[in-house]
Amino acid sequence: MSELEQRCAEAGLKMTGQRRVILKVLDDSQDHPSVEEVYDRAKKIDSSISIATVYRTLSLLDELDLVMRHEFQEGYSRYEVNVDHHHHLVDLETGKVIEFQNEELEKLKAKIARDLGYELIDHRLELYGKKIKKD
Amino acid sequence: MSELEQRCAEAGLKMTGQRRVILKVLDDSQDHPSVEEVYDRAKKIDSSISIATVYRTLSLLDELDLVMRHEFQEGYSRYEVNVDHHHHLVDLETGKVIEFQNEELEKLKAKIARDLGYELIDHRLELYGKKIKKD
DNA sequence: GTAGCTGCAAACTCTTTGCAACTCT
DNA sequence: AGAGTTGCAAAGAGTTTGCAGCTAC
Numbered sequence: 001m002s003e004l005e006q007r008c009a010e011a012g013l014k015m016t017g018q019r020r021v022i023l024k025v026l027d028d029s030q031d032h033p034s035v036e037e038v039y040d041r042a043k044k045i046d047s048s049i050s051i052a053t054v055y056r057t058l059s060l061l062d063e064l065d066l067v068m069r070h071e072f073q074e075g076y077s078r079y080e081v082n083v084d085h086h087h088h089l090v091d092l093e094t095g096k097v098i099e100f101q102n103e104e105l106e107k108l109k110a111k112i113a114r115d116l117g118y119e120l121i122d123h124r125l126e127l128y129g130k131k132i133k134k135d
Numbered sequence: 136m137s138e139l140e141q142r143c144a145e146a147g148l149k150m151t152g153q154r155r156v157i158l159k160v161l162d163d164s165q166d167h168p169s170v171e172e173v174y175d176r177a178k179k180i181d182s183s184i185s186i187a188t189v190y191r192t193l194s195l196l197d198e199l200d201l202v203m204r205h206e207f208q209e210g211y212s213r214y215e216v217n218v219d220h221h222h223h224l225v226d227l228e229t230g231k232v233i234e235f236q237n238e239e240l241e242k243l244k245a246k247i248a249r250d251l252g253y254e255l256i257d258h259r260l261e262l263y264g265k266k267i268k269k270d
Numbered sequence: 271g272t273a274g275c276t277g278c279a280a281a282c283t284c285t286t287t288g289c290a291a292c293t294c295t
Numbered sequence: 296a297g298a299g300t301t302g303c304a305a306a307g308a309g310t311t312t313g314c315a316g317c318t319a320c
Contacts (some may be wrong), residue, residue, distance in 0.1 A: 014294050014299060024284060035284080050302045071208060073259070075310095076284060089248060092256055102247055105240075109262060112237055113224060118264035121227055124208070125260045126245060129253035149319050167279060170309080185277045190310065210285095211309060 019046045032078040089127040156180045165215040223260040
């Protein structure tokens, strides 16, 4: 039983065939798939699965904090399995998403919020860039 | 003639009554109105204006970089008149948007991208927080 | 005069939902 | 058995678009 599956069970979710398939797809993902992409990958395993179920399952998993929903500036959501805290740099030429962490940045964000009189609850930082070519 | 109007003229846009109304609404906005809000404010000046025109005009202005489109995590877009570079802190309890700038942050972002081998083209930073209450 | 702009309504995309049938536990 | 889950299709929200008429230049 995968860790995702385990944590779903702990949350009291019924482990249906469809959910098992979606969890496997997520477990196997090293990227940040859209709902449509999760759906396509799931269909390869069980072609009878419906996109409504994918939407419902991803929403549930997001609520349980087992996955993280992102809305890059594309008009739809992407999901990723909830790993360590990090941010994203989106390659504007290829759409590739690169993850990074930066401790200094974390401190700075919290400080900025505090200075404005706020407790930082959540945030979003995305960089969009082009690869530097060394000729 | 407002500065926005001037810059639209320079861009070769025809100055119709509807556009003048929308530009005035934007000029008078100190906040970050949604399309619906711009539409409502515009209708108070000219009730015959259509929401399609508001969408079309805001898209145009965004392309010309006269306004900036934001997608906070709300499921729709908000616009603001394109002023100095800054970021936003969204008050999670009231929805209020607070603007801030931070030079240190700017440098850090560019450095992170550079270290990853990227030239920073664009970025997005939003903080979401709750007001700290001093009891 | 004409290219560009408008209002209207229909269409589109992404997402959610009501419902009857089905299935884990 | 019963609550939770599913597929389907319809509905929703936000946004875009085709078209015929209108308007700034």
